[in-house]
Amino acid sequence: MIAVAAAPARRPRPTVRNRPNAVPAVAIAIGALFVGGLIVVPLVSVFIEAFSAGAGAFASAFVDGYTRSAIALTLEVAAATLVCNTLFGVLAAWTISKYRFPGKALLQSAIDVPLSVSPVVAGLAILLAVGVHSPFGGWLLRHGLRVAFAPPGIALATMFVTFPYVARELATFLQEQGRDLEEAALSMGASVWQTFWRVTLPNGRYALLGGMLLCNARAMGEFGAVSVISGHIRGYTNTVPLQIEVLYNEDAFAAAFALSAALALVTIALSLLRNLAEHRARR
Amino acid sequence: MRSRDAIPGRALALGTTLTIVTLAVLVPLAIVGLTAAGMTGQRLTAALLSARALAAFRLTFGASFAAAAIDAVAGSYVAWLLVRYRFGGHALLDAIVDVPLALPTAVTGIALATLYGPNGALGKILAAHGVAVAYTQLGVGLALTFVGFPFVVRSVQPVLAALPAEFEEAAAVLGASRLATLARVTLPLLLPAMLAGFALALARALGEYGSVVFISGNMPLRTEIVPLLIVTRLEEYDYQGAAAIATVLLLASFALLLAINALQRRLIAARGRA
Amino acid sequence: MRGPAAVLAALVVLVPLGAGADSSVKILNVSYDPTREFYAAYNVLFAKYWKAKTGQDVTIDQSHGGSGAQARAVTEGLDADVVTLALAYDIDAIAKAKLLPPDWAAKFPDNASPYTSTIVFLVRKGNPRHVRDWNDLLQPGIAIVTANPKTSGGARWNFLAAYNYGLRSNHYDDAKARAYVAALYRAVPVLDSGSRGSTTTFTERGIGDVLLAWENEALLALKEHPGEYELVVPKTSVLAEPPVAVVEANAEKHGTTQVAAAYLDYLYSPAAQALACTYGYRPRNNAVLRGCTTKFAALDLTSIEKFGGWQAAQARFFAEGGVFDQIYQPH
Numbered sequence: 075m076i077a078v079a080a081a082p083a084r085r086p087r088p089t090v091r092n093r094p095n096a097v098p099a100v101a102i103a104i105g106a107l108f109v110g111g112l113i114v115v116p117l118v119s120v121f122i123e124a125f126s127a128g129a130g131a132f133a134s135a136f137v138d139g140y141t142r143s144a145i146a147l148t149l150e151v152a153a154a155t156l157v158c159n160t161l162f163g164v165l166a167a168w169t170i171s172k173y174r175f176p177g178k179a180l181l182q183s184a185i186d187v188p189l190s191v192s193p194v195v196a197g198l199a200i201l202l203a204v205g206v207h208s209p210f211g212g213w214l215l216r217h218g219l220r221v222a223f224a225p226p227g228i229a230l231a232t233m234f235v236t237f238p239y240v241a242r243e244l245a246t247f248l249q250e251q252g253r254d255l256e257e258a259a260l261s262m263g264a265s266v267w268q269t270f271w272r273v274t275l276p277n278g279r280y281a282l283l284g285g286m287l288l289c290n291a292r293a294m295g296e297f298g299a300v301s302v303i304s305g306h307i308r309g310y311t312n313t314v315p316l317q318i319e320v321l322y323n324e325d326a327f328a329a330a331f332a333l334s335a336a337l338a339l340v341t342i343a344l345s346l347l348r349n350l351a352e353h354r355a356r357r
Numbered sequence: 358m359r360s361r362d363a364i365p366g367r368a369l370a371l372g373t374t375l376t377i378v379t380l381a382v383l384v385p386l387a388i389v390g391l392t393a394a395g396m397t398g399q400r401l402t403a404a405l406l407s408a409r410a411l412a413a414f415r416l417t418f419g420a421s422f423a424a425a426a427i428d429a430v431a432g433s434y435v436a437w438l439l440v441r442y443r444f445g446g447h448a449l450l451d452a453i454v455d456v457p458l459a460l461p462t463a464v465t466g467i468a469l470a471t472l473y474g475p476n477g478a479l480g481k482i483l484a485a486h487g488v489a490v491a492y493t494q495l496g497v498g499l500a501l502t503f504v505g506f507p508f509v510v511r512s513v514q515p516v517l518a519a520l521p522a523e524f525e526e527a528a529a530v531l532g533a534s535r536l537a538t539l540a541r542v543t544l545p546l547l548l549p550a551m552l553a554g555f556a557l558a559l560a561r562a563l564g565e566y567g568s569v570v571f572i573s574g575n576m577p578l579r580t581e582i583v584p585l586l587i588v589t590r591l592e593e594y595d596y597q598g599a600a601a602i603a604t605v606l607l608l609a610s611f612a613l614l615l616a617i618n619a620l621q622r623r624l625i626a627a628r629g630r631a
Numbered sequence: 632m633r634g635p636a637a638v639l640a641a642l643v644v645l646v647p648l649g650a651g652a653d654s655s656v657k658i659l660n661v662s663y664d665p666t667r668e669f670y671a672a673y674n675v676l677f678a679k680y681w682k683a684k685t686g687q688d689v690t691i692d693q694s695h696g697g698s699g700a701q702a703r704a705v706t707e708g709l710d711a712d713v714v715t716l717a718l719a720y721d722i723d724a725i726a727k728a729k730l731l732p733p734d735w736a737a738k739f740p741d742n743a744s745p746y747t748s749t750i751v752f753l754v755r756k757g758n759p760r761h762v763r764d765w766n767d768l769l770q771p772g773i774a775i776v777t778a779n780p781k782t783s784g785g786a787r788w789n790f791l792a793a794y795n796y797g798l799r800s801n802h803y804d805d806a807k808a809r810a811y812v813a814a815l816y817r818a819v820p821v822l823d824s825g826s827r828g829s830t831t832t833f834t835e836r837g838i839g840d841v842l843l844a845w846e847n848e849a850l851l852a853l854k855e856h857p858g859e860y861e862l863v864v865p866k867t868s869v870l871a872e873p874p875v876a877v878v879e880a881n882a883e884k885h886g887t888t889q890v891a892a893a894y895l896d897y898l899y900s901p902a903a904q905a906l907a908c909t910y911g912y913r914p915r916n917n918a919v920l921r922g923c924t925t926k927f928a929a930l931d932l933t934s935i936e937k938f939g940g941w942q943a944a945q946a947r948f949f950a951e952g953g954v955f956d957q958i959y960q961p962h
Contacts, residue, residue, distance in 0.1 A: 098442050105438045106450060108431055112503060113456050116468040119478070123471060162377055169370040174363075184378050190610050191386070192564025193462075194584040195603040198591065199385035202392055202600065206708040215708065223709045237381060256364055266366045295461025298566035298584065302591060305709050307659065307694040315463035315567070322467050322571070323831055324667070325855075331471075334464040345459035346452065408960070475837055492836060574836060576821040592696075592824045593781040594703045 120338055123331035135321075135332035143309040144317035144333075147225060148294055151313060154229045155236055155293040160286055163240025167278070168270060170241075171248035172256055182245070188237045197302025200231045223305030228313065231299040236289045243285030247278050247355055280355035284348045291344035295337065386607065392600035404598040405605060409577045410586065414605070417583040420494060421562035424501035429555040432509025433547065439510070440517045458507045462567025469500055470571035492574030497582060500568040505558030512554030513547060520546055545628070549621045556617040563610050655688040658887050658894065661711035663698040663784050663873065664825030665848045669910040670715070676906060677897050681890065689890055697825035698784025705730065705878060712882045712891045715875045717784020720941035722876050735876040744872035745898035746912035749932060750785075750792040752863040753833065753842040753849045760840045764865045765796035768815055768841060775818045776839035778829045780949050784873070785826035787949055789843040792869040794948070795933050799867060813958035834860070845871070847911030850925065870932035 125132055135141060166185060170178060188196065204211040205222040214221055221227045255277060259269040275282070297315040304311045312320060314337050321330035396404065404410065439451055457465070473480045473490040483490055490496045520543070528538040566584040573580040581589075583606050590599035662670055674691040681689045694701065694709065698717035705711045706728040716722055719736065722743075726733045736743045754762050760773055768775055778786035793815055797808030820838060823829045826845055833842040834852055842849070849862050875895045882888040897903055904914035908923035920927075938944040948954045 098444070102438055102442060102444050105435045106446070109435060109450060109453055112431075112506065113453055115479070116465065116472055116503070117456055117460065119472045120464060120468045123468075162374075162381075165370065165377075166374050169367075169374045172364050173367045173371060175367065175371055181375070181378070184382060187382050187386070190560040190564070190614060192566065192584050192587075192603075192606060192610075194566050194587050195386075195389065195564065195607060198587060198599055198603050199389050201591075202388045202596065203385040207596075208388075220708055220710065222707065223704060234381065234385065253364065260364060266364065269364075291459060295464070297461060297463040297466075301566075302588065305694065305704060306696065307692055307709070309690075309692045310659070315461050318463050318467065323827070325831075325835065327471070330467060334461075334467060337461055338459075338464050341461055342456065342459045345455055349452075349455070492838070574821065574838065575823075576838075579820075589779075589824070592700050593779070594700070594707075 117338070120331055121335050123327060124335035126331070127328035131328045132332045132335075135329035136336070138329070140308045140312065140320075141317055141329070141333060144312045144314045147228070147310075147312070148314040151225065151229045151232050152290055152293040155232045156286060156290050158233050159236055159289050160240050160282075162237070163242075163244055163285055163289075164275075164282070166241040167244035167248050168274065170245045171251070172253055172274075185238050185241050188234055193235055193296065193298030194302055196234045197231050197299035200227060200234055200299070201303050204230065222303055223307070224311060227303040228300050228311060231303045232293045232296050235296050235299050236292045239289040239292060240282065240285035243288065243352075244278055244282050247281030248274065251277060278355070280351045284351035284355060287344045287348035287351060291341040291348070294344075295341050389600050389607070390604045392597055393604045396597050396601060400597065401601055404590075404595075404601045409581070410602060412578040413581050413583045413586045413602075416494060416497065416581065417563060417606075418609070420498045420501055420582075421559055421565075424498050424562050425505050425555050425559040427502050428505040428509045428558045429551050432506055432554055432558075433513045433551050436510045436513035436517055440514055454507050454510045456507075457504050462504070462565070463571075465500070465503060465568040466571035469496070469503065469568065473499065473572060491572050492576070492580060494580055496572040496574075497569055497580060500572055501562040501565060504565055504568050505562050508557035508561060509551065509554030512557065513550045516547060516550035517543075549624045549628075552617055552621045552624070556614055556621075559617075560610055560614055563606065563613075654686075655690065656887055656890050657690045657692065658712035658882075658885075658891055659692045659694065659710055660713050660715060660894070661694045661701050661705055661709060662715045663701060663717040664695055664778075664827040665785065665830070665845050665851070666715065667693070667695050667827070668851065669847075669907065669912065672910070673898070673903060673906055676902060677894055680897060680900075680902075681893065687890070689894075691894070695825075695827070697778065697782035697786070697828075699780075699787075700782040700824060710881055710885075711878045712885060712887050713875065713877050713895055715873070715895075717873050718787060718871070718941060719874050719935075720945045721784060722874055723941065725876075725878065730878050730880040731876055732879065736874060738877070739875060739895055740899060741915050742872055743874040743876060744915070745875060745895075746873070746904070746907045746914050748846045748871045748873065748912055749868045749930065750788050750843060750871065751846050751849050751868065751928075752865065753830075753844050753852055754840065754861050754863055756859050756861060758861055758863065762841055762863055765793065765867070766800070768793075768818070769811075773818055773841065774820050774839040775815060775841050775843060776829050776833045777816075777819055777822070777843040778826050779822035779824055780955050782824045783826055783829075785829075785845050785848070786822070787945075788845075788869055788871045790948065790955060791935070791938060791944065792865075792867075793843070794954075795869055795937070796865070796867055799933075809954060809958065812954075816955075816959050846913075846927070850911035864928040864930055867931045867933065870934045872935075 170182060201222055202208060204214065204227065206212065206215060211221060219226065221230065255273050256269050259273045260266070264272070295315060300313055301316060304313070304316060306312060306316060308320070314333060318330050318333050318337070321333065393401070435450070435454065439447065470491060471477050473483070473496060475484065475491060477491070480491055488495070490499060524542050524546070525538050528542050533541070564584060569582055570585055573582060573585070575581055575585055583602060587599045587602050590602065660670060670693055674693070677691070678689050681687060696704070698721045702714070702716060702721035702724045705714060705725050714722060714725060719742070722731070722735060725731055726735055739745070752762055754760065760770060761767065777789045780786040780790050790812065793812050794808050797811030798805070801807035801811070821832060823832055826848055829842060830844060830848050830852055832838050834856060844852070852860055853862060875898065877888065877891045877895060879888065882891045899915070901916060901919060904916040904919040905923070908914050908919055908925055911925055913927055914920050914923070935941055935944060946953065
């Protein structure tokens with residue numbers, strides 16, 4: 075695991091230089107221009123395009139039945155993903171931060187693997203693992219559960235892609251906290267379970283929240299992996315990002331950007347909340 | 358006998374964690390490799406060494422390297438600004454850095470494709486100067502630069518902030534210009550972090566799909582990235598062909614990250630010795 | 632374990648979606664790429680008809696994509712109640728997977744094809760390349776847009792229409808016909824996975840000088856982008872018969888056999904035939920054809936039988952290692 079980048083983004087206070095000359099102003103302007111051109115302009119264009127056909131067109135984009143199904147599916151998949159990845163994340167964070175065992179770095183690297191896997195490859199992996207032709211998929215089908223080209227497959231692919239987020243955020247925080255609190259609680263007679271619930275979890279609640287927010291944002295926006303396993307059935311297996319693609323390819327640009335603007339607002343808000351949670355965790 | 362400060366439950370916790378990680382991550386990826394392994398040598402060659410596949414690999418790796426390199430420079434620069442200076446709009450700039458991470462890739466994709474397309478606001482201006490972005494390799498590089506940017510900034514920021522000021526102050530006392538200080542003192546100290554950011558941006562770029570497919574034009578031999586080639590093979594239900602290309606992408610990405618990691622460790626070790 | 636997690640996810644997602652009452656029914660129509668607009672309109676028409684006839688509310692979900700890819704998806708588990716695809720071979724593939732009977736083509740009139748179509752050219756306004764017929768497609772420097780025959784049905788009709796021209800203009804010399812299509816496909820910069828994708832590449836992305844398209848796609852493009860394009864009808868082309876079928880295994884499982892069969896049956900009704908006509912499909916019903924506002928050009932149409940039927944054609948041209956694989960080298 076790349077040690078430096080393991081620490082989640084911090085917001086360090088700037089070290090102030092009291093040298094009032096023109097260089098900082100120019101330097102900052104160059105930086106702002108670069109960031110503005112690269113990032114702000116496309117971001118703003120999403121909202122401009124969303125309202126390019128008027129506020130009425132913007133609103134009517136959300137009335138469409140297929141769009142509503144897509145929103146419902148995205149929310150359901152994100153919820154399922156959040157539950158599963160949080161359960162795993164808490165377990166993994168506990169394991170990594172409270173125990174000594176050989177190969178810890180290897181385990182952490184293994185958990186991080188989905189971060190460096192292309193979403194398309196992730197979708198392919200899930201498809202090959204639970205598709206109709208695979209042994210597991212065939213078994214599921216015989217028991218009436220269709221996974222590929224259906225919402226469960228979409229959930230699985232999304233879970234794969236967002237697998238490390240909660241684990242990373244919480245594990246990093248708990249590792250910094252050490253084991254003192256837990257050892258103290260245990261020595262006072264608390265069970266492991268009690269220690270976990272009453273000591274560890276409350277201690278790490280903001281880091282946990284941050285990880286969950288990040289997982290959720292990423293899950294709602296996932297495109298490549300879902301695209302591979304979805305089947306693109308309108309009204310059934312199109313998530314919001316897929317529906318955006320459908321609208322865009324059908325030249326319904328105002329609707330595509332309206333949906334994009336809404337989704338972007340949600341994921342950016344989640345991201346900002348996550349930064350706040352992280353800030354809170356480190357206070 | 359259990360040592361006094363051991364927390365109980367290790368076997369269960371570790372066992373369950375390992376099982377989940379194996380089943381959730383390692384097994385599906387192994388299946389990809391196994392699917393490819395079932396191919397005959399001839400089919401494997403055709404799948405991986407065709408002109409189309411080679412062009413896709415060249416484009417993906419080339420554009421990803423270029424984008425990550427640009428991000429390494431620009432991202433470090435912006436990290437520098439955010440850490441060293443206080444200015445009006447500091448918080449805003451800081452927040453904007455995260456946007457490419459927070460924005461869903463499909464939204465990024467259609468935004469860039471529309472903005473830089475032949476009828477887009479920026480596309481029209483650039484076309485007037487003879488520069489085509491949409492449906493060219495330049496467009497691919499642009500999208501990849503966009504998505505990799507935050508990784509470098511967030512890698513360099515904390516390290517820069519934690520740098521003891523003494524080094525730079527000592528250099529200033531000794532009469533070094535600011536630029537020299539930057540080059541000889543700060544930069545070497547930042548190199549591992551920059552490398553880490555570069556590696557993360559690179560890993561992201563290699564596998565990026567949603568941000569690129571709308572602006573690239575997806576023309577074989579010209580603007581077709583590897584993830585798209587995988588999707589095309591899947592659409593043709595050539596599972597083995599898709600798995601073969603995916604396996605190569607996985608192995609190459611892991612190898613690259615390991616190499617950069619090793620380089621990073623060498624740098625840190627060398628610095629420690631110096 | 633991933634198992635319980637998958638079941639949990641499935642329950643979270645499927646339970647709200649699963650409820651099926653008798654007063655409402657839902658079917659999935661897996662179709663080929665260009666038919667989005669037509670089926671959107673037809674589904675409204677059919678729902679009204681079915682409600683009036685049986686009092687039942689029917690919802691029709693649509694999935695669109697390249698015909699070959701869609702057929703494969705159905706065999707891989709896409710839960711279609713009906714398929715409305717671009718060519719008979721794709722439905723045969725579903726029959727081979729035992730999801731519908733091998734005599735599916737006899738279940739509905741006219742080889743189970745309620746309408747026909749053909750392949751024409753779409754060019755830019757003013758026809759700057761002066762494309763009039765198939766031989767004009769070999770001009771130096773021209774760029775032709777067509778879809779990927781491995782996934783798209785329209786693309787396979789395109790290929791056969793081109794090969795047909797190659798045969799007829801060379802006294803049925805196969806080698807010369809091959810040379811013709813090889814030269815043609817050298818001029819193709821990108822293969823989309825479906826005909827609609829090709830149309831988008833040509834119209835939205837501005838790539839290419841000529842689009843090889845379904846007649847209905849070309850007519851739709853003219854309607855949606857008035858004044859920007861022209862339709863060029865070559866002298867010869869293929870008779871495309873896009874067929875339909877009930878995926879009986881799935882319909883039985885869902886209990887939708889009756890409504891699915893009625894859904895396809897109704898495509899032959901005068902109302903539906905007239906609707907098809909307005910969307911650029913050539914109706915089977917001659918009375919409707921005569922009274923239709925869309926004027927279809929007369930051209931010399933060759934049927935798939937001239938190629939020995941779809942089984943033979945698919946094996947010869949589009950299977951792995953077939954003629955298409957041999958001649959297609961993107962550059």
